[in-house]
Amino acid sequence: MRVTFERRLSQPWWLTVVVPVCSLVAAFVIAGVVLLATGIDPLTTYRQLFDAGFIQTGSLSQTLISATPLAFTGLAAAAAFRMKLYNIGAEGQMYMGAIFGSAAGLYLGSRSSSSAFVIAAMVVAGIVGGAAWASIPGVLRAFFRTNEILTSLLLNYVAGLILTYLIFESESYWRQTKGFNASVFPVGKQLPKVAQWPTWTIDMQGGIVIPLGAFIAVIVAVILWALYSRTRFGFEARVLGDSDRAARYSGVRVRRKILAVMALSGGIAGIGGASQVGDFAHALDGDPNGLQKLSYGYSGIVVAALARYNPFATLLVALLIGGLKNAGNTLEGPNFPAGLVGVLQGIILFCALGGELLVRYRARVHRHGAAPEDVAAAPAPKAAS
Amino acid sequence: MNNSLLIVLIASGVAYGTPLLYAALGELLAERSGVLNLGVEGMMLVGAVMGFWTVQRLHTNTGVALAAAILVAGLMGALMASIHAFLVITLRASQIVSGLALTIFAGAVGLSSYLGNDLNLADSPAAHTFNAVFPKSMQGWPIIGPIVFGQNVLVYISWGCVVGIWLYLSRTRPGLNVRAVGESPAAADTMGINVTRYRYTHTLVGGAFAGVAGASITLAITPQWVDGITGGAGWIAIALVIFAFWRPELCLVGAYFFGALQALAPQLQARDINLGPTVLWTNALPYVMTIVVLVIVSSGTARSRLGAPAALGNAYIREER
Numbered sequence: 084m085r086v087t088f089e090r091r092l093s094q095p096w097w098l099t100v101v102v103p104v105c106s107l108v109a110a111f112v113i114a115g116v117v118l119l120a121t122g123i124d125p126l127t128t129y130r131q132l133f134d135a136g137f138i139q140t141g142s143l144s145q146t147l148i149s150a151t152p153l154a155f156t157g158l159a160a161a162a163a164f165r166m167k168l169y170n171i172g173a174e175g176q177m178y179m180g181a182i183f184g185s186a187a188g189l190y191l192g193s194r195s196s197s198s199a200f201v202i203a204a205m206v207v208a209g210i211v212g213g214a215a216w217a218s219i220p221g222v223l224r225a226f227f228r229t230n231e232i233l234t235s236l237l238l239n240y241v242a243g244l245i246l247t248y249l250i251f252e253s254e255s256y257w258r259q260t261k262g263f264n265a266s267v268f269p270v271g272k273q274l275p276k277v278a279q280w281p282t283w284t285i286d287m288q289g290g291i292v293i294p295l296g297a298f299i300a301v302i303v304a305v306i307l308w309a310l311y312s313r314t315r316f317g318f319e320a321r322v323l324g325d326s327d328r329a330a331r332y333s334g335v336r337v338r339r340k341i342l343a344v345m346a347l348s349g350g351i352a353g354i355g356g357a358s359q360v361g362d363f364a365h366a367l368d369g370d371p372n373g374l375q376k377l378s379y380g381y382s383g384i385v386v387a388a389l390a391r392y393n394p395f396a397t398l399l400v401a402l403l404i405g406g407l408k409n410a411g412n413t414l415e416g417p418n419f420p421a422g423l424v425g426v427l428q429g430i431i432l433f434c435a436l437g438g439e440l441l442v443r444y445r446a447r448v449h450r451h452g453a454a455p456e457d458v459a460a461a462p463a464p465k466a467a468s
Numbered sequence: 469m470n471n472s473l474l475i476v477l478i479a480s481g482v483a484y485g486t487p488l489l490y491a492a493l494g495e496l497l498a499e500r501s502g503v504l505n506l507g508v509e510g511m512m513l514v515g516a517v518m519g520f521w522t523v524q525r526l527h528t529n530t531g532v533a534l535a536a537a538i539l540v541a542g543l544m545g546a547l548m549a550s551i552h553a554f555l556v557i558t559l560r561a562s563q564i565v566s567g568l569a570l571t572i573f574a575g576a577v578g579l580s581s582y583l584g585n586d587l588n589l590a591d592s593p594a595a596h597t598f599n600a601v602f603p604k605s606m607q608g609w610p611i612i613g614p615i616v617f618g619q620n621v622l623v624y625i626s627w628g629c630v631v632g633i634w635l636y637l638s639r640t641r642p643g644l645n646v647r648a649v650g651e652s653p654a655a656a657d658t659m660g661i662n663v664t665r666y667r668y669t670h671t672l673v674g675g676a677f678a679g680v681a682g683a684s685i686t687l688a689i690t691p692q693w694v695d696g697i698t699g700g701a702g703w704i705a706i707a708l709v710i711f712a713f714w715r716p717e718l719c720l721v722g723a724y725f726f727g728a729l730q731a732l733a734p735q736l737q738a739r740d741i742n743l744g745p746t747v748l749w750t751n752a753l754p755y756v757m758t759i760v761v762l763v764i765v766s767s768g769t770a771r772s773r774l775g776a777p778a779a780l781g782n783a784y785i786r787e788e789r
Contacts, residue, residue, distance in 0.1 A: 229767065230707075234763075237700065244751050244752050248747075378576070388569075422580070422585060425573070425581065429579070432572060433566070436559070
């Protein structure tokens with residue numbers, strides 16, 4: 084018996100839903116085998132995981148705290164990856180968004196009494212910070228043809244060092260320098276009340292707290308969807324992703340597009356950073372074991388890939404992965420293996436990638452006797468019926 | 469004289485550069501066969517944690533324990549690479565996303581951290597480490613003493629690997645076949661070369677090198693286990709392959725240059741020299757320099773001399789050639 088793969092000429096829409104869902108199930112099964120092999124009962128672990136992530140009182144509020152930044156980094160990755168521009172610097176762009184956003188919050192928050200104005204300024208500052216940081220690999224890619232994967236990634240480490248430096252190694256504007264606590268352990272300056280982002284509470288599960296950032300993420304997803312499916316800009320970006328040569332020949336200005344998409348992607352990640360400060364931390368978190376340990380930027384890639392770069396699906400997947408991350412954080416301890424959630428994310432991504440084959444190709448099983456060479460030489464089948 | 473900054477920097481550049489060299493040589497083998505593996509960081513971390521585990525749990529004499537550790541690290545690296553190989557060669561997945569997936573899966577917050585925690589490896593120094601092999605008197609010789617004779621056995625083996633891989637790729641039949649597979653898999657296939665088998669072998673061997681690279685950090689440079697101990701070395705190694713124009717002998721030069729940059733921060737701190745206003749600059753230097761050199765290499769006239777395999781990053785699908 085032999086299996087060959089034939090390219091599908093058209094992809095049935097239901098496959099793009101069924102395959103990611105099956106990939107997810109497969110990932111949990113594979114991870115379960117890994118758990119069994121290390122002597123841990125997978126069913127109990129999964130129940131703990133879902134309990135802590137979605138079911139327990141207050142768990143959804145906690146999950147939203149992880150899901151919100153993941154939605155931003157996921158959308159950032161989706162925006163760039165859709166054009167086959169591999170911006171894996173969402174991590175660093177998020178730090179930059181946090182640095183810029185908190186600067187705006189600290190500065191304007193002590194001068195203005197209008198909360199809406201200060202928050203809007205923080206969002207804009209976050210976008211500027213993230214977009215500026217993403218423009219470094221963008222410019223290098225557009226003008227020097229430097230591989231954006233490596234540059235955007237290496238800049239993550241630099242951004243992390245800057246973040247730590249601002250709070251731990253300098254007396255910067257962001258650092259709390261007065262007070263007893265500040266002399267014991269370096270912390271960021273607390274944002275004034277007007278610069279702290281509002282939350283809304285839904286009366287369910289003992290009150291689900293929805294941060295402003297979650298709403299902004301939904302708005303960004305809508306904008307991104309409209310941009311990619313309803314505008315010329317998005318169309319050209321998609322053509323560029325599917326066929327670089329076709330885009331060039333039809334007169335797409337490639338450099339401009341690279342710069343714009345990198346800035347867009349970085350800007351989205353930057354809002355995530357501003358939301359980190361405005362929604363949750365209320366101060367710049369420079370601790371190498373704080374924000375930098377959560378690796379939202381890298382998980383955003385998992386989110387975007389599992390969502391097949393669809394903005395709305397990205398939001399859903401962000402909620403799911405956010406739940407897993409939150410559960411991993413709450414459960415981490417002697418009875419719950421550290422790193423498990425990272426392993427699970429990796430396996431989910433592997434399965435989603437493997438599943439991609441079934442979206443793009445039709446698997447055909449040949450029984451004994453059929454000569455596979457004939458099949459290989461046969462013309463491609465007509466459109467899937 | 470042997471304590472002058474320059475000599476110390478070169479000597480520690482060789483030491484710090486050795487993990488980079490192993491990882492870069494491995495990546496070079498995989499890329500020469502047309503498979504881009506961005507999972508180096510993850511494979512290194514798994515190699516690092518499992519190599520460390522081996523010396524902690526194996527109660528024999530130092531030589532045996534270290535040899536076993538390197539073997540285990542190499543096997544684990546190859547095992548990690550096999551996931552990537554299966555996804556991109558057999559299942560034709562995107563090489564870029566799959567490599568990233570491998571780094572997320574195996575990396576600092578994934579499998580390596582899981583294993584480190586599960587096996588209780590943190591908080592204790594390595595039971596056996598790689599030390600300098602030559603006697604103290606030889607290490608005291610001016611200039612070449614610390615640079616050439618002050619190194620551990622992994623450094624000398626890596627020199628052998630450079631020569632070996634150079635000879636393999638330029639002087640042997642299988643080596644030429646690999647290059648054919650990386651440049652034009654369709655042509656290689658027509659010549660009767662098994663593209664799939666070549667790609668699998670070289671991706672796996674590349675993974676083994678990355679695993680050894682990881683172990684050379686936890687067993688020689690910083691003999692302990694900490695989550696994410698490689699600190700981006702895997703990514704620098706991938707960049708190194710590009711600087712080296714996909715040639716092993718240039719990997720050696722590049723690895724020692726970046727090794728020296730990594731050694732710069734602690735050395736300057738130890739001597740109370742401040743480069744720029746703060747310690748931030750020296751810490752960020754390896755990353756920034758990697759970007760700068762990448763830009764120089766990939767732009768302008770240098771590009772025409774680049775040796776990137778033509779089929780790098782593309783799946784080979786016989787039916788669609």
